[in-house]
Amino acid sequence: MVRYLKKHSGGNMQQKIVPIYEPVKIEKKWQKTWEDLNQHKAVIDPDKPKHYALTMLPYPSGNLHIGHWYAITPSDAHARFMRMNGYNVMFPMGFDAFGLPAENAAIKNNIHPKQWTFQNISHMREQLKTMGCMFDWDREIISSEPDYYHWTQWFFLKLYENGLAYQKFSPVDWCPTCNTTLAREQVWGDDRHCERCETPVIKKDLNQWYFRITNYADELRSFDGIDWPERVQTLQNNWIGKSFGALVTYKTEYGDPLEVFTTRPDTLWGVTFMVLAPEHPLVAKLTRSENSEAVQKYIDQAKFHTDIQRESLDREKTGVFTGSYAINPVNEERIPIWIADYVLMGYGTGAVMGVPAHDQRDFEFARKFGLKIRVVIQPEGTELLDADTMTASVPAIGAMVNSGDMTGTPGDEAIDKVIDWLEERQIGKRTTTYRLRDWLISRQRYWGAPIPIIHCPKCGIVPVPESELPVRLPDDVEWKPTGESPLRLHPTWKHVNCPKCGEPAERETDTMDTFMCSSWYHLGYLSPYYPNWPFKQEEYDYWMPVDIYTGGIEHATMHLIYTRFFHKAFRDIGILKGNEPMLMLRNQGTVLGEDNEKMSKSRGNVVDPDKLVNSYGADTVRAYLMFFARWELGAPWNSSGIEGSSRWIRRIWSTVLEPAETKKNIDPEVFKVLKRRIYQTVASVTRDFQHFQFNTIVSSLMEMLNEMIKAKNAGAYGTTEWNEAVDIYLRLAAPIIPHITEELYALLGNSGSIHLAQWPEMDEEAAKEELITLVVQINGKLRGRLVLPAGSSEEVVKEEAMKLESVSAMLDGKEPKKLIVVPNKLINIVV
């Protein structure tokens, strides 16, 4: 029911009644209508170009916050824009529903994680609906549904079959609060804390499952054919960390050959010692009996060190001599082998050649333990280096000295030449090393997809047969204060018979990292819970790849790298096509609290979207979020700023609906300007949508409304020209503010939804300005303006400019040196 409150009388017109703008009512009505009409259902249509718009799915934490709105509603506006431009658009939504907070809630509030999760989902689904987005709810997926994690487990088995999943016993990062291991990507900051709870991690020796993401290190560095922000590319490339260099083999006196990786083979003649990581497998063999006590003590200490985390950043170098020696293959020199914890087992070969003159870490180590220093590089323009007096290493590239046959090789070719030299003699080879480690996916938690593996005392690791998937989580579990996984403690769940030999065996009790679930959810939307395969092939062939993916940049080195790895691996396994899952990526920034700080309950600076929607309506919240900052940067919230968007929307309402007197003899210029401005707006709004510049879309629409009000005041209301402008205006605004535009579209007598209408076509002719204001500069400074017909020739511009009083006064009889004319823009007179 519409309440008619405002009465209007314009001049001699009859009294008219105008409905009042009640956003909440209108929005509810249209959301229901769209749902009833199935307007957002995405169905394969071979006659239309497809557009798969994807936004990162939320974790069902319990409540939607303003950040969700900021991420999702502009993505929706863009999807709507694409639909009006003739694309068959799919814009799905779902829930990343496994994960630790559900378990923490279980422990704290004695509620089952499943119940907690599904309660939150039903609440958040309703909150999401208030956004008025074009979600196709028929495609919703929830990653904790057995029919979903069935396929998460199936993907695991495929990786295992293809040698891309393996189990390894080694020291791993353990979060003592979350009681689970973490992937390297989830350990952040100087103090190496848990990404989720910020507790510093400790090291534990555990048998864990890994995915061979390192097989794809090189390919992941390439972003060919996809349009992803430079920023994300840089973050991923830093994370992967490619280094070029050489692998050099040293002989040892009492053991096996020792391989080292170096990016500076040109310094090989400056090697005066060798350092191994404490965990290096050759340590035991190389340690001489008279040194073994000291070495053992050092190793124990090193372990203790990592456990209490590495304290300070300027750690003093520590180390111990093994008693044995290696032979430098380039000059047959005998060099001592040391052990030190500044060498990491996880990178390169876990052994490093010490070049104190040209590496700062080696320099500090050599000075501390009185090891030899030898200069072998002399960079151009620096003083002659002297090993005895130098106070720091000189890592710069430079000509080689004291290097046998290679002495004199210039710096710019030294590395390459030395590697050739090593390869000829078969003592080393060209190599690339990556910082990226394999992805640790085991979690010692209950609320995740169980790893579908059975450990048999006879057969070893046996994968669960595909026909037995999904391996379901048991519901009857309890949490012990020890923090141990309830799966491990469950009395019966883990006991099964080996699928191979039939003898009693045990299930793997670890579950998978939730990033495994989100690595393929874009495929889950194609055909939710389809029982025969992870997706229906025809859906895949039509919709994939994702055309536009939007979400936060915080996932740059986690989800966004995992999902690319996942796609490439399954391309090679033969399940997916193409090299990349998502063609275009755009990241939104962060909405901060009004105090310019990160929003948090403890700070009390949290903005509640539900409250805003209730008082302003979803359209205003959407418009303000798109207007108030550059989307990719974000900004602090400003609660008085939203008033501006609210005013704009209410003014659209009154400008369109409140009648005004139509003048008989309107200046035809009014219509010309109105038409020109509306088509200029078509141009700028279209362009800005293509570039994800939502803030300028809204500001051009605000400007256009101001123009329309001018035309209305000049008497244009109700004319054909006016109605045309209103029609175009509503269609331009529809993706941003879908409810009010739909309501006005209907009130103006249109049938059908504005969102299924065509995007306004551009009329270049109408948009052209007839008169142009040219800027007249003298020596680059503004000195006057000229109004001339568009396209005036250079001669005319020059002539007219010279006639200007301000110009002649400035010239004072002098002849201009030069005249620069930029057509339709300016003339610069150089004196």
Add this chain to the structure above:
RNA sequence: GCCGAAGUGGCGGAACUGGCAGACGCGCACGACUCAAAAUCGUGUACCUUGUGUAUGUGGGUUCGAUUCCCACCUUCGGCACCA
């Protein structure tokens, strides 16, 4: 230390390919309406020493002309870091 992003009025921001710096909005001031207030509408709003004036973090450079291109530096934010 390395890599990246950003620095423009009181505030958020705009300026498309090197061409009128400050669009649009907030805030503020004044006015209209009102008994009054709110809402709404209208006008104004970079700065100063008021002029051939200054101004886009600072200092240089290229150019007829620079927020935009180049060099050096400063600040803030983010990532990486004993990675050989």
